[in-house]
Amino acid sequence: xxxxxxxxxxxxxxxxxxxxxxxxxxxxxxxxxxxxxxxxxxxxxxxxxxxxxxxxxxxxxxxxxxxxxxxxxxxxxxxxxxxxxxxxxxxxxxxxxxxxxxxxxxxx
Amino acid sequence: xxxxxxxxxxxxxxxxxxxxxxxxxxxxxxxxxxxxxxxxxxxxxxxxxxxxxxxxxxxxxxxxxxxxxxxxxxxxxxxxxxxxxxxxxxxxxxxxxxxxxxxxxxxxxxxxxxxxxxxxxxxxxxxxxxxxxxxxxxxxxxxxxxxxxxxxxxxxxxxxxx
Numbered sequence: 357x358x359x360x361x362x363x364x365x366x367x368x369x370x371x372x373x374x375x376x377x378x379x380x381x382x383x384x385x386x387x388x389x390x391x392x393x394x395x396x397x398x399x400x401x402x403x404x405x406x407x408x409x410x411x412x413x414x415x416x417x418x419x420x421x422x423x424x425x426x427x428x429x430x431x432x433x434x435x436x437x438x439x440x441x442x443x444x445x446x447x448x449x450x451x452x453x454x455x456x457x458x459x460x461x462x463x464x
Numbered sequence: 465x466x467x468x469x470x471x472x473x474x475x476x477x478x479x480x481x482x483x484x485x486x487x488x489x490x491x492x493x494x495x496x497x498x499x500x501x502x503x504x505x506x507x508x509x510x511x512x513x514x515x516x517x518x519x520x521x522x523x524x525x526x527x528x529x530x531x532x533x534x535x536x537x538x539x540x541x542x543x544x545x546x547x548x549x550x551x552x553x554x555x556x557x558x559x560x561x562x563x564x565x566x567x568x569x570x571x572x573x574x575x576x577x578x579x580x581x582x583x584x585x586x587x588x589x590x591x592x593x594x595x596x597x598x599x600x601x602x603x604x605x606x607x608x609x610x611x612x613x614x615x616x617x618x619x620x621x622x623x624x625x626x
């Protein structure tokens with residue numbers, strides 16, 4: 357596997373995704389891989405992934421806030437999110453960074 | 465006896481555990497259900513959709529109780545469900561519900577139903593917790609919960625009926 361991740365959290369997140377979603381080509385997965393556009397994660401998959409993240413990291417992801425785009429590192433929170441904006445945010449590195457933020461144990 | 469004509473399929477809790485979240489309820493279906501008259505004439509069979517609704521209401525009730533009645537728990541998805549035997553009206557169902565995961569605003573539950581000692585249905589459900597649509601809805605559900613849990617003496621709903 358030639359997956360390339362910057363942090364342990366990204367690696368752990370990808371492992372969870374891989375266990376819940378059929379990924380055809382894992383050779384090109386990296387931190388910037390988009391979970392929706394590149395990996396085909398749908399809303400039901402996302403719930404499964406979120407629950408596994410909760411278990412693995414001992415946290416409770418605020419799923420609705422993630423889906424509404426409120427918490428994934430958008431500095432300009434006053435700007436209303438479009439569906440396209442949201443899709444663009446769901447990368448492995450952004451979600452992993454948010455997990456680190458919530459769990460308070462960022463691992464670089 | 466439950467009241468299917470009122471679309472209420474939750475009653476008769478006989479076991480309850482808060483941690484881990486689990487519940488067993490006995491659901492006695494009536495012999496005749498008017499809207500199943502043609503499903504089928506002479507022998508009414510509970511449709512899979514009704515079995516799923518029974519699971520949903522039981523899992524929802526458990527989710528509501530575990531969340532101290534602060535939210536309404538409704539089905540967001542049924543990840544899997546399967547019917548292994550036909551269930552005629554008049555059956556007594558043993559409904560076992562177990563919480564698999566309590567997330568933020570979501571609960572995953574597993575529900576298994578048995579009839580005459582044999583498993584007839586199972587499902588993995590995800591419940592979404594929503595604000596109560598009206599106070600009347602909350603009061604109605606609370607009343608049903610108090611009635612259904614009347615045989616389980618150690619349940620404290622954490623609130624009182626108004």
